[in-house]
Amino acid sequence: MVPLEVFSPVMRRVAHITAQAWGNDAFARLAGHGASITGILPQLGVLAAYAAVLLTLAAWRLRRVLVG
Amino acid sequence: MAKYLASEYGKEVVEDAFRIHGGYREVPMLLIGEGTAETQKMIVGRSLLEEYQATGDRGDDAVLQDPRPVRRGGLDRAPVVPLPHRADRRGRPHRDPQARLVPPHAGHPHDARHADRRETAGQVLIACLQAAVIIFGSALLFGVNWGQPVGVAAVVILFALVGAGAGTFLGTLFRNEQQATGVSLLLAWGSARSAAAWCHWRSSRR
Numbered sequence: 001m002v003p004l005e006v007f008s009p010v011m012r013r014v015a016h017i018t019a020q021a022w023g024n025d026a027f028a029r030l031a032g033h034g035a036s037i038t039g040i041l042p043q044l045g046v047l048a049a050y051a052a053v054l055l056t057l058a059a060w061r062l063r064r065v066l067v068g
Numbered sequence: 069m070a071k072y073l074a075s076e077y078g079k080e081v082v083e084d085a086f087r088i089h090g091g092y093r094e095v096p097m098l099l100i101g102e103g104t105a106e107t108q109k110m111i112v113g114r115s116l117l118e119e120y121q122a123t124g125d126r127g128d129d130a131v132l133q134d135p136r137p138v139r140r141g142g143l144d145r146a147p148v149v150p151l152p153h154r155a156d157r158r159g160r161p162h163r164d165p166q167a168r169l170v171p172p173h174a175g176h177p178h179d180a181r182h183a184d185r186r187e188t189a190g191q192v193l194i195a196c197l198q199a200a201v202i203i204f205g206s207a208l209l210f211g212v213n214w215g216q217p218v219g220v221a222a223v224v225i226l227f228a229l230v231g232a233g234a235g236t237f238l239g240t241l242f243r244n245e246q247q248a249t250g251v252s253l254l255l256a257w258g259s260a261r262s263a264a265a266w267c268h269w270r271s272s273r274r
Contacts, residue, residue: 008270011263011267019227019230019234023223023226023227023230026219026223027214027215027220027223029215030214030215030216030219030220030223031212031213031214031215034215034216035215035216035219036216036218036219037216037218037219037222039219040219040222040223043223044222044223044226047223047226047227047229047230048226050230050233051226051229051230051233053233054229054230054233054234054237055188055229055232055233055236056233057233057237058188058232058233058234058235058236058237058240059185059188059236061236061237061240061241062107062187062236062240064240065240066107066110066111066114
């Protein structure tokens with residue numbers, strides 16, 4: 001794991017494909033800048049979207065695999 | 069000599085104790101970690117069913133009472149008749165639980181409907197517990213300030229859901245743990261190498 005802060009701006013944008021980057025941002029704001037839950041709403045929104053998409057895919061695949 | 073003997077025995081005793089207590093600690097986790105017990109039951113149930121002759125219109129009990137378990141000696145397998153193919157209007161397989169062969173206690177459709185939720189709940193629970201250990205542990209031991217507790221809890225829970233979704237989805241794509249580990253290592257290595265190569269190329273152009 002490498003801190004996002006050391007990345008170049010382009011690589012930082014590329015890294016934000018991953019959910020980890022958004023979680024990292026949220027923690028950085030909470031711990032580093034003393035943000036409250038309203039200050040990290042964009043990050044929470046993106047994480048929620050990731051969770052919704054991945055859980056839907058997972059439920060669909062798991063049922064297919066288990067029930068056949 | 070006495071010191072050596074005592075050390076050896078001491079080591080053995082402590083190792084045994086670790087094994088026993090370590091095992092005791094791990095075992096309850098096995099029920100929900102790496103596939104809940106329900107999921108395992110369904111997988112076992114499905115693999116057992118592949119051994120049964122399948123007929124469509126008999127009830128589940130009739131099929132299960134069919135005294136033809138197969139694979140005697142490994143070679144003479146009873147002929148396996150494929151499940152009757154029923155399709156809906158769009159040609160997709162018909163998903164009527166009554167038409168499926170299911171043993172009463174393993175791989176029941178009732179399990180199938182809830183297995184994904186239990187799987188997810190188990191994974192989320194483990195992820196949240198692990199995060200709690202890290203967060204509370206580091207706060208108590210090293211005085212780490214993680215920020216507003218409500219915000220931290222929100223991030224942890226959402227991220228646990230993301231992880232559970234990603235893990236369950238990827239888990240369904242592979243046949244066993246080795247495959248999944250191999251592919252994930254290959255992906256991680258490949259992306260790290262390409263990122264390094266890209267950075268090298270960028271810096272050489274400047």
